Amino acid sequence: MRYTYGMRLRPFGPGCQPKEGFLEWKDGTGRYWSFVTYNRPLTENETFVYSMDLIELKEEEKENV
DSSP states (O other): OEEEESSSOOSOTTTTTTOEEEEEEEOOTTTTEEEEESSSSSHHHHHTTTTEEEEEOOOHHTTTT
């Protein structure tokens, strides 16, 4: 599964997001500086500490949840 998170307070960079499970990132738009995709859901603590919001599961993976 792939989980995409929006970074609210800072862009992607060293120490700005969790490392474990990282797959890819891209520049953000609107209210998010960057979007980061992981192969696992982040913990509640990780999303709080790094100020990240779950944006989406990829469509093909929603069926398997």
